[in-house]
Amino acid sequence: MEKSKESGEVLGGSHEAKAPPYHDFVNDPEMEGLTLYEKKALLVNRELDSHGMGKYQWHIFFLCGLGYFIDLLYAQAFGLVAPAMKQELGFSTVAEGDLFSSFNAGLCAGAFVWGFLVDIIGRQYAFNLTVLISSIFGLCLGAPSNYSGILVLTAFVGFGVGGNIPIDTTITLEFLPQNRRFLLAMLSIFQPLGVVVSSGLAYGFVPKYACGTGGLGADDKLLEACSKVAAGAPCCDKASNMGWRYLLFTIGAICLFVFILRFVVFNFQESPKYLLYRGKDEKAVKVLQHVAEFNGRQSTVTMAMFDALTEEDSSIRSGESERPILAAGSSQLKLSWGEKLKTEFERYKLLFSNPTMTRLTILIWITYMFDYWGFSIAGSLLPQILLDKGREISVSTATTYRNYVIIYICGIPGVLVGALMYGVPLVGRQLGMIVSSALMGVSLFLFSAINTRASNVGINIMEYFFQSMFNAILYGWTPEAYPAPIRGTACGVASFWGRLFSIVAPKIGTVLLAQNTNGPLYLAGGGVFVCTVSIALMPRKYMGGKSF
Secondary structure: EEEEEOOOOEEEEOOOOOOOOHHHHHHHHHOOOOOOHHHHHHHHHHHHHOOOHHHHHHHHHHHHHHHHHHHHHHHHHHHHHOOOOHHHHOOOHHHHHHHHHHHHHHHHHHHHHHHHHOOOOOOHHHHHHHHHHHHHHHHHOOOOOOHHHHHHHHHHHHHHOOOHHHHHHHHHHHHHHHEEEEHHHHHHHHHHHHHHHHHHHHHOOOOOOOOOOOOOOOOOOOOHHHHHOOOOOOOEEOOOHHHHHHHHHHHHHHHHHHHHHHHHHHHOOOOOOHHHHHOOOHHHHHHHHHHHOOOOOOOOOOOHHHHHHHOOOOOOOOOOOOOOOOOEEEOHHHHHHHHHHHHHHHHHHHOOOOOHHHHHHHHHHHHHHHHHHHHHHHHHHHHHHHHHHHHHHOHHHHHHHHHHHHHHHHHHHHHHHHHHHHOOOOOOHHHHHHHHHHHHHHHHHHHHHHHOOHHHHHHHHHHHHHHHHHHHHHHHHHHHHHOOHHHHHHHHHHHHHHHHHHHHHHHHHHHHHHHOOOOHHHHHHHHHHHHHHHHHHHOHHOOOOOOO
């Protein structure tokens, strides 16, 4: 790309834009004390702010939302198919926890690996590869006739799904205008939608194509696995228990459709902020021009503007910003391989660059650990607990699956309330998370104490409403707290700790479930209250500041 140094005009493109006078942005008071990278990122922010919510931004929002959708689509599905799977394959209630632990192990590995990769290879590759992996292994998930094969495929599905939330929040944040960041919380509306779709599909498939469960009451004796009865005796075999397989095949097909939308239908551009801190300023300008053209407007950011900032402040560390920033701009392209490797390792140290950042990072990790602890137990074991409690009061399996849909659709208004709290200046994010996590914990303890038809639906509606509200704010706010060079890493590591705890929690929960139906509920509720305390201790300065 050619440019006129005198005018700052970009030549040879479909859109021509002139940079404002040098002093208009180089001597801008808002740039005082910022690093070179942050100054360039501020120009990107202003450009995207001028677009508002254009067509490109809405496409990004919905395509990233589908990543959230897939996350809960699978998480809910495993809880819904576990009883039918256990009946056919004959594994114990304790071994049932291996299914959830296998999925969570994949999620844990995926969150860790994709969280780091998204800051190294870029957002573009990670955005597509995570969904592709989920769809390939998801389509195979209903094929095996043994539990070991299912567990292996489940782990690979989890590896793909695990990168969705840290990647999708990062991408959405980096293309949103600053005054629309409440939409980060709104991404979570796709999670209850995923749960509702998964529950609805399960309601259509599992009771209808199941052995000894469809429409039966509490007094009917369920058929046992063929491996547990004498030869020739009636048993639950694969041919008569295809419902859970149909569900998993359908979800795999949905993932493949999402991949086609992301990779084939939509031309996703790399994040300009990622390109900036990787020293690829010219590509960042081209991306902004593409986004502007997609939105039916012209970009005002040119290479001449970035060059002027570089000349004015050649060192990325010369600013006085408190935010830790990785080396950025053209200086990074001149580093030796050894220096580049050292820079990559130093990026991880930025999570603990000062006492306040250290406190923030540790508290975020604790929050994710016990948030995932609580909802992985509730999400994984709730279907079985509802079935067990329902049979005690003569509620049929089909009615229980219908109740799942009613319960989880109430997560949608929970997300909407979370988005409203997200927009309250200064206190909205923190107060919203404190209140919602506390009431989520209360609802889990209430469910353990009461068992009626009304309470089994009503209390679980309350629990999922506040769970959705809490996670909407938490997932939306986390990437805001960190700058772009470490944003994916920070979100990925936080998610990694959460996923790690969600491996252990269902195992402990299933052991308690075998002894007492309410045991897992106490375990989940206690973990959620830890989140309430950790959020209350968060440094407020990172709640809703500027995003670079």
